[in-house]
Amino acid sequence: MTRAIQDTYPESxxxxxxxxxxxxxxxxxRTVWDGDxxxxxxxxxxxxIAVPGFVYGGxxxxxxxxxxxxxxxxxxxxxxxxxxGSEPALxxxxxxxxxxxxxxxxxxxxxxxxxxxTEIKDRKVVVESTVYAEGIATVTGKVVAVQIPDNFxxx
Amino acid sequence: MTRAIQDTYPESxxxxxxxxxxxxxxxxxRTVWDGDxxxxxxxxxxxxIAVPGFVYGGxxxxxxxxxxxxxxxxxxxxxxxxxxGSEPALxxxxxxxxxxxxxxxxxxxxxxxxxxxTEIKDRKVVVESTVYAEGIATVTGKVVAVQIPDNFxxx
Numbered sequence: 140m141t142r143a144i145q146d147t148y149p150e151s152x153x154x155x156x157x158x159x160x161x162x163x164x165x166x167x168x169r170t171v172w173d174g175d176x177x178x179x180x181x182x183x184x185x186x187x188i189a190v191p192g193f194v195y196g197g198x199x200x201x202x203x204x205x206x207x208x209x210x211x212x213x214x215x216x217x218x219x220x221x222x223x224g225s226e227p228a229l230x231x232x233x234x235x236x237x238x239x240x241x242x243x244x245x246x247x248x249x250x251x252x253x254x255x256x257t258e259i260k261d262r263k264v265v266v267e268s269t270v271y272a273e274g275i276a277t278v279t280g281k282v283v284a285v286q287i288p289d290n291f292x293x294x
Numbered sequence: 295m296t297r298a299i300q301d302t303y304p305e306s307x308x309x310x311x312x313x314x315x316x317x318x319x320x321x322x323x324r325t326v327w328d329g330d331x332x333x334x335x336x337x338x339x340x341x342x343i344a345v346p347g348f349v350y351g352g353x354x355x356x357x358x359x360x361x362x363x364x365x366x367x368x369x370x371x372x373x374x375x376x377x378x379g380s381e382p383a384l385x386x387x388x389x390x391x392x393x394x395x396x397x398x399x400x401x402x403x404x405x406x407x408x409x410x411x412t413e414i415k416d417r418k419v420v421v422e423s424t425v426y427a428e429g430i431a432t433v434t435g436k437v438v439a440v441q442i443p444d445n446f447x448x449x
Contacts, residue, residue: 237390
């Protein structure tokens, strides 16, 4: 299996419910490069339903979210010409998340999400993405990701 | 316990991972009126983490999503001067979801989300919301909800 961006996160940042490899109950969303785009393949569980037969929007939002912050991290390493995962870690959090539900997403098939960086500047990366089910685009997303600030979590 | 909007959904529409009372693995988000606003209280599980100590953004997006579609349904019944849950069911899906993460949301405390309808017209309802942790606003959301079309799920 190709190494994903999330596989390179340091252990302290690998607990995310959406994409943390160490979160046993999480979704384990995994992002890899495909040329200038990134791609993740994710199959929702049978209980991830909105109405029977279709995927819950919150899970689709999670897919957009983690694939985009993963893409932001990967792009930041590329921009810095650094090896993914090298210290100090470039890890991003979501400042804003926009999800458009174009049509119902069928449950029971693998979903493919493809993303592209549309802006990268200082500590901010903008990522736009599309989710496909059986080749049909069902969701688009836009995430503004910011590098985790040194004072993260202080109030 | 006060009856929630989601308690009135017909059984066929009560399986949502975010708010369906019949989804045993779901979040069971419950929306009630408080004057002209709606409120839901939700305590994330210990594994719903972004980085240790803080709530995962995808779960916060789910909270915004289901509380807003629930609010849309409740508002549509009010606007129609009909009893909540009366047939034919007024049930909404999300057309678009916008979530702004103002600051990290601490894990381990009950979250309160309050929402208000800012537009209601024909089959469309716009809902704006704020999530609070320990009285501090950490997330704002905006959802465009549309009444489930008769041809939902046809492609």
